[in-house]
Amino acid sequence: xxxxxxxxxxxxxxxxxxxxxxxxxxxxxxxxxxxxxxxxxxxxxxxxxxxxxxxxxxxxxxxxxxxxxxxxxxxxxxxxxxxxxxxxxxxxxxxxxxxxxxxxxxxxxxxxxxxxxxxxxxxxxxxxxxxxxxxxxxxxxxxxxxxxxxxxxxxxxxxxxxxxxxxxxxxxxxxxxxxxxxxxxxxxxxxxxxxxxxxxxxxxxxxxxxxxxxxxxxxxxxxxxxxxxxxxxxxxxxxxxxxxxxxxxxxxxxxxxxxxxxxxxxxxxxxxxxxxxxxxxxxxxxxxxxxxxxxxxxxxxxxxxxxxxxxxxxxxxxxxxxxxxxxxxxxxxxxxxxxxxxxxxxxxxxxxxxxxxxxxxxxxxxxxxxxxxxxxxxxxxxxxxxxxxxxxxxxxxxxxxxxxxxxxxxxxxxxxxxxxxxxxxxxxxxxxxxxxxxxxxxxxxxxxxxxxxxxxxxxxxxxxxxxxxxxxx
Numbered sequence: 175x176x177x178x179x180x181x182x183x184x185x186x187x188x189x190x191x192x193x194x195x196x197x198x199x200x201x202x203x204x205x206x207x208x209x210x211x212x213x214x215x216x217x218x219x220x221x222x223x224x225x226x227x228x229x230x231x232x233x234x235x236x237x238x239x240x241x242x243x244x245x246x247x248x249x250x251x252x253x254x255x256x257x258x259x260x261x262x263x264x265x266x267x268x269x270x271x272x273x274x275x276x277x278x279x280x281x282x283x284x285x286x287x288x289x290x291x292x293x294x295x296x297x298x299x300x301x302x303x304x305x306x307x308x309x310x311x312x313x314x315x316x317x318x319x320x321x322x323x324x325x326x327x328x329x330x331x332x333x334x335x336x337x338x339x340x341x342x343x344x345x346x347x348x349x350x351x352x353x354x355x356x357x358x359x360x361x362x363x364x365x366x367x368x369x370x371x372x373x374x375x376x377x378x379x380x381x382x383x384x385x386x387x388x389x390x391x392x393x394x395x396x397x398x399x400x401x402x403x404x405x406x407x408x409x410x411x412x413x414x415x416x417x418x419x420x421x422x423x424x425x426x427x428x429x430x431x432x433x434x435x436x437x438x439x440x441x442x443x444x445x446x447x448x449x450x451x452x453x454x455x456x457x458x459x460x461x462x463x464x465x466x467x468x469x470x471x472x473x474x475x476x477x478x479x480x481x482x483x484x485x486x487x488x489x490x491x492x493x494x495x496x497x498x499x500x501x502x503x504x505x506x507x508x509x510x511x512x513x514x515x516x517x518x519x520x521x522x523x524x525x526x527x528x529x530x531x532x533x534x535x536x537x538x539x540x541x542x543x544x545x546x547x548x549x550x551x552x553x554x555x556x557x558x559x560x561x562x563x564x565x566x567x568x569x570x571x572x573x574x575x576x577x578x579x580x581x582x583x584x585x586x587x588x589x590x591x592x593x594x595x596x597x598x599x600x601x602x603x604x605x606x607x608x609x610x611x612x613x614x615x616x617x618x619x620x621x622x623x624x625x626x627x628x629x630x631x632x633x634x635x636x637x638x639x640x641x642x643x644x645x646x647x
Contacts, residue, residue: 181207181229181240183332184247186260188215188230191304192250194311195277195336200227202335209237238267244328245272248302253278261288261299270296273325277304279439282353282360286525289321289352298325301352303359305542306338314338316542317346318362318534320355320527338541342553345537350527357446357521358534361514364443364457366407366544367436368510368598371460373411375596376499379589383487383495388415388425394496403504405546434464443517450520455601456510463597482593491588494581498588501581504548506602508575511552512565513605532556566609575606582606621646 216230285301303318
C-alpha cells in the first residue's frame with residue numbers, strides 16, 4: 175500500500191455506537207475511515223462534528239482501499255447475520271495480517287467460529303465487548319477484546335487511546351483467545367440485569383413500604399452513593415428519580431410504563447450457566463422479572479382477584495427499613511458479581527482462555543455500566559488468590575456479608591410479608607445460604623431419583639463403595 179493510504183483505522187457502521195467510537199478514535203489523533211451502507215449518515219456526522227481526522231464513504235471497496243496495512247477495521251453492525259455478511263463482503267478485499275473487530279454484542283460461539291474461519295484465511299478476527307453506552311463510546315468505554323494476541327498487539331495503541339481511564343489504569347486488556355471477550359461482555363450484561371433489578375426492588379420496597387416520593391428516594395440514594403454502595407447505576411437511578419415531566423410536573427419515572435425490554439445477553443448468560451453447571455440465580459431472577467413485567471394486562475387482571483396483604487409496618491420496620499435496604503443492596507450485589515465471576519472462571523477453564531478475573535474487575539472500574547466501588551476489593555480478592563473458588567468466601571467480603579446478612583434477611587422478610595416481590599434479593603440470599611450450608615437436602619432428592627429411576631446414589635458413610643442402588647419398596 176502506498177503512502178497515499180493515510181487512514182490508520184476503519185469503522186464500518188455509523189449508528190450511534192459506531193459514530194461515537196469513530197469520533198473518539200479521531201479525537202485521539204488517528205485518521206479514521208468511515209463506512210455505512212447509508213452514506214447520508216456519514217454526511218450528517220460531518221455536518222454536526224466536522225472532524226478533520228475522519229473521512230467517510232459509501233463504497234466498501236473505497237473504504238478498505240483508504241486504510242494502511244495491516245488494516246484495522248471495526249465492525250459496528252447488528253449482531254448476528256449482519257456480521258457474517260460483512261465478513262463475507264470484506265474477505266476478498268483484505269490482505270493477510272489484516273484485523274477485523276466485531277464490536278457488537280455477539281454470541282461468543284459465533285465469535286469462535288468467525289475467528290477460526292478468518293485464521294484459516296490468514297486474517298485476524300477480534301470479538302470485542304464495548305460497555306459504556308453512547309457516552310462511554312464517545313469519551314471512554316470499557317473494552318473487552320478477545321482473539322489472537324498478535325492481533326491485539328496491532329490494535330493496542332488505538333484501544334488504549336480511546337479506553338476509559340480509572341485509578342486502576344486504562345479500562346482495556348487482552349481478555350483471551352477467540353470468544354473470550356464477547357463471553358466476558360455477555361456476563362457483564364447479565365450482572366447489569368441483576369444490578370438494575372436490585373435497584374428497582376429497593377425502589378419498590380421503600381416506595382410502597384415507607385411511601386417515599388421519588389425526590390425522597392433520590393435523596394436517600396445520593397447519600398448511599400457517597401459510601402460503599404457507590405456505582406454508576408445507582409448514580410443513574412437517582413438522576414432518573416430527580417427528572418420531572420415537562421408537561422405534568424410529576425416525576426417522569428412515575429409516568430413510565432412498567433414493562434421492561436431486553437436484547438438477549440441476559441438470556442444468553444443464563445443459558446450458558448446451565449450448560450456449564452454454574453448457578454446464577456440472581457441473573458436468572460432478573461431475567462424472569464423482566465419477562466413477568468411484560469405480562470402487564472395479565473398482572474392488572476390478577477391484581478383484582480389476588481389481593482395483596484395490608485401495607486402496614488411495625489415500628490421497628492419503619493425505623494430500620496432504609497438501613498436494611500442499604501445493606502441488603504450491597505450484599506446482594508456482591509453475591510451477583512460472585513456468580514458472574516464464577517461463570518467466567520468456569521468458561522475460561524472449559525475453553526482454555528486463561529481469563530484474569532482481577533483484570534476484568536480492573537477494566538470494569540471505569541467507563542462501563544456496572545462500574546462500582548466494590549470492584550476495587552473484588553480486584554484485590556482475585557489478585558491475592560486468582561483461583562478463588564467464590565468471591566463470597568474471600569477475606570475481603572466474607573466478614574462484610576456476615577455482618578450484613580441480618581439486615582438482608584429483614585429486608586426480604588419484610589417485603590415478603592407486605593407482598594412486595596423482591597426476586598433478586600430473595601434468590602441472592604438463597605444462593606448465599608445454600609453456598610454457606612455444609613448440609614443441603616439433596617440427599618432426599620438423590621434418594622428419590624434412585625427410588626423411581628434407579629439413578630443410584632453415594633453413601634456418606636461408605637464413600638469407597640462408589641455409586642450404589644437400593645430397593646426402596
